Amino acid sequence: xxxxxxxxxxxxxxxxxxxxxxxxxxxxxxxxxxxxxxxxxxxxxxxxxxxxxxxxxxxxxxxxxxxxxxxxxxxxxxxxxxxxxxxxxxxxxxxxxxxxxxxxxxxxxxxxxxxxxxxxxxxxxxxxxxxxxxxxxxxxxxxxxxxxxxxxxxxxxxxxxxxxxxxxxxxxxxxxxxxxxxxxxxxxxxxxxxxxxxxxxxxxxxxxxxxxxxxxxxxxxxxxxxxxxxxxxxxxxxxxxxxxxxxxxxxxxxxxxxxxxxxx
Numbered sequence: 001x002x003x004x005x006x007x008x009x010x011x012x013x014x015x016x017x018x019x020x021x022x023x024x025x026x027x028x029x030x031x032x033x034x035x036x037x038x039x040x041x042x043x044x045x046x047x048x049x050x051x052x053x054x055x056x057x058x059x060x061x062x063x064x065x066x067x068x069x070x071x072x073x074x075x076x077x078x079x080x081x082x083x084x085x086x087x088x089x090x091x092x093x094x095x096x097x098x099x100x101x102x103x104x105x106x107x108x109x110x111x112x113x114x115x116x117x118x119x120x121x122x123x124x125x126x127x128x129x130x131x132x133x134x135x136x137x138x139x140x141x142x143x144x145x146x147x148x149x150x151x152x153x154x155x156x157x158x159x160x161x162x163x164x165x166x167x168x169x170x171x172x173x174x175x176x177x178x179x180x181x182x183x184x185x186x187x188x189x190x191x192x193x194x195x196x197x198x199x200x201x202x203x204x205x206x207x208x209x210x211x212x213x214x215x216x217x218x219x220x221x222x223x224x225x226x227x228x229x230x231x232x233x234x235x236x237x238x239x240x241x242x243x244x245x246x247x248x249x250x251x252x253x254x255x256x257x258x259x260x261x262x263x264x
Contacts, residue, residue: 076120076127076261079242082201082235085188087146088138091159097173098137098160101147108157109218110142110175112253115203115245119168119191120261127261129168136161136190137172142218144180176205176213176254181226184233185210191262199262204236204244213254 099107115137121130138159140146147155158177162170179185187203207229214224230236230244245256 076122076259079201079260080239081199082238082243084190084200085202087149088136088188088190088200089148089156089159090136091148091156093156093160094162095160096162096171098158099174101155101157103155106157108141108175110178111213111216111219113174113176113247114253114255115172115174115187116255116257117162117164117168117170117172117189117191118257118259119164119170120259121193121264122261123264129164129166130193130262131164131166131168132193133164133168133170133262134161134192135164135170136192137174137187138189139174139177139187140180142175142178143222144178176210176219178214178219178222179210179224179227182228184228184230184236186236191260193262201243202235202239203258204230204239205247206244209247 093102099110101108117135119130119133119135120127136159138146141158145152147157147159158174160172162172164170174187177185177187184207185205188200189203190198190200192198210227211224213219214222214227245258247254247256249255
């Protein structure tokens with residue numbers, strides 16, 4: 001499969017961002033409480049009775065609780081799904097460190113990146129850690145090459161899966177991905193809560209951070225001329241900015257946590 005053809009495949013499938021109605025539904029109908037608190041009839045009497053005052057106070061408390069839920073729950077609401085892309089290969093590699101090729105044991109060079117998924121199940125207005133979900137990760141190497149396709153066919157570097165623990169965590173040790181023409185810097189992931197369901201999307205990086213990383217070896221061999229930035233990547237645009245990793249640096253290594261909730 002030629003890279004030019006795969007770029008078309010990558011861009012051909014749109015992502016899906018939750019609508020306002022769907023988000024409100026996931027919040028358990030919080031908007032109803034807010035509307036009730038602001039209904040004209042609630043303040044119709046210029047001299048409310050004690051009972052009315054209690055009702056107004058109760059409505060205000062309910063509204064405050066709903067507003068609090070609205071600000072805290074989105075962190076565990078499902079993120080936008082995006083195209084799988086052409087490079088997923090179900091290698092069935094159960095491993096946390098995905099840097100090596102199993103056949104040779106050689107580590108793919110690049111800046112060390114630790115990636116921790118924190119997966120939750122969203123049910124009504126509640127979030128609970130989701131254990132036992134299979135999380136697959138795959139991405140290109142420092143020079144933009146994917147394993148098991150084209151010239152790297154038969155190799156399996158930078159691919160693997162982990163099963164979430166009781167806290168919903170699935171951790172990976174990998175390298176900061178490089179870039180290839182037509183796409184912004186990204187990592188693919190797939191979450192399979194059951195054998196018959198899955199959620200697929202992509203993670204992105206801040207452009208300024210990528211520029212810093214790509215000044216290092218081995219990335220500098222390729223340079224950044226022709227790189228696609230986030231603003232020019234149609235798939236990134238579909239993410240609504242909700243899939244960009246917040247990366248921290250410690251010495252020469254990088255780390256990121258990614259919280260994601262799957263709707264029941």
